[in-house]
Amino acid sequence: MTTRSSTDAARVIPEATVARLPVYLRALTALADDGIRTCSSEDLATAAGVNSAKLRKDLSYLGSYGTRGVGYDVDYLRYQIAREIGVTQDWPVVIVGIGNLGHALANYSGFRSRGFRVVALLDANELVVGQTVAGVVVRPFDDLEEIVHEHDVAIGVIATPAVAAQDVADRMVAIGITSILNFAPAVVAVPEGVDVRKVDLSIELQILAYHEQRKANGHEPIPAGAAVDGTADAAGGGAA
Amino acid sequence: MTTRSSTDAARVIPEATVARLPVYLRALTALADDGIRTCSSEDLATAAGVNSAKLRKDLSYLGSYGTRGVGYDVDYLRYQIAREIGVTQDWPVVIVGIGNLGHALANYSGFRSRGFRVVALLDANELVVGQTVAGVVVRPFDDLEEIVHEHDVAIGVIATPAVAAQDVADRMVAIGITSILNFAPAVVAVPEGVDVRKVDLSIELQILAYHEQRKANGHEPIPAGAAVDGTADAAGGGAA
């Protein structure tokens, strides 16, 4: 733990960069699937939908994995990013709340292909318990502790209705889960040291609606570069 | 709507603020449901999971809707935010790609309750066309233009596999859709003036995995106030 050696010099990767690494990873996978073995920062930036200067800066936080005058080896860079994110290892995940969204998540192939293994589906509704979803039998929510300990689960996904979200989160935290992905349309409070990320479908639509309304009202005579399109990103995680 | 001269002074709301307005809106709705008629910025900030100073600053971009020494009238503020976002009006939406995720989206009640009306479900797969999902019959993708013009649709949702996403987006843009919510794990490029927001389920998990790996490696002796919960945003516009 305390053997932080030489490579540990600038081991602080900005949150905004962390959020983009998975995008680069996917872009590299797409390039590799096309048989491309080497790419420039310009190529990769285009594939990832970002500015090439930003891409190079992001990669520089990981180390110097490129070759000047040449570019990046696709497979090598892909491995380095995957290792940095942690998706070279296997992450057991539990999903709580098997409604419409839980169904979709359980069936989502993108999880498994990126190192996430759904080890259990849980629901508090006894009508749902026992059903087979995505080849897995739904178990009662009270089995959470047993499952988490058995598989050493660190990541939990909440796909319950809003009212249940805080209770589920509390239970998860009490049992030892330290990362939560929350799809319920509710704010969940967690103690320090626990990460929560929130995905809210209707919020995204509302943000689009805001800009749409703006366009319709002709409120932007000339975007003046600061408009809605372009590479305008909203930034990442808040603080505890 | 036309005579907005005086209040029109500083009508530029920062993108980060726009992304939080829907959160405030939901928090206010929750307070109203609890019968609370007035709240302080501290109360609302707690309910929304943000810092009260940030909340006040965000609200100040909309106008002065509070009363010093008292706080905010819940219903009044709720209406003002809803109006600013644009969810007081009705937004017709089409969903393209009725797989697992499309199913879940079609059934998601949070859309309708916030002013979004799903006017059509579309799919290119003829095995899916004709099925009834969420009380709506799935129509062939080629009906897109007819539907968009008939209902004056401005917002499209892409829930297709990654390979189809760019084609669907191109078609949407050609027909006149100017806001796209993309659930496909792919970067879609759109011309200037079109907004794209991306929601990627596996990217969120990968970000959690990164921090989880950090914790496990004891890389963060003391997080220094940098615990990573809070509201996670995916980024905004596509490039030209």
Add this chain to the structure above:
DNA sequence: CCCATTTTGTTCTCACGTTCACAAACTCCT
């Protein structure tokens, strides 16, 4: 072998977003 070309890694500057801190404005109590 040397030089032109390519492309990375990094530095610098600017813009944006967050947080603090406090004056202004309002209520309530005496």
Add this chain to the structure above:
DNA sequence: AGGAGTTTGTGAACGTGAGAACAAAATGGG
């Protein structure tokens, strides 16, 4: 009425992120 107590709205300090620009390192041609 006046002062004590609240709470908003905002100006200013601070930190983070984005993009331009360039030096350093590699290749390839003559």
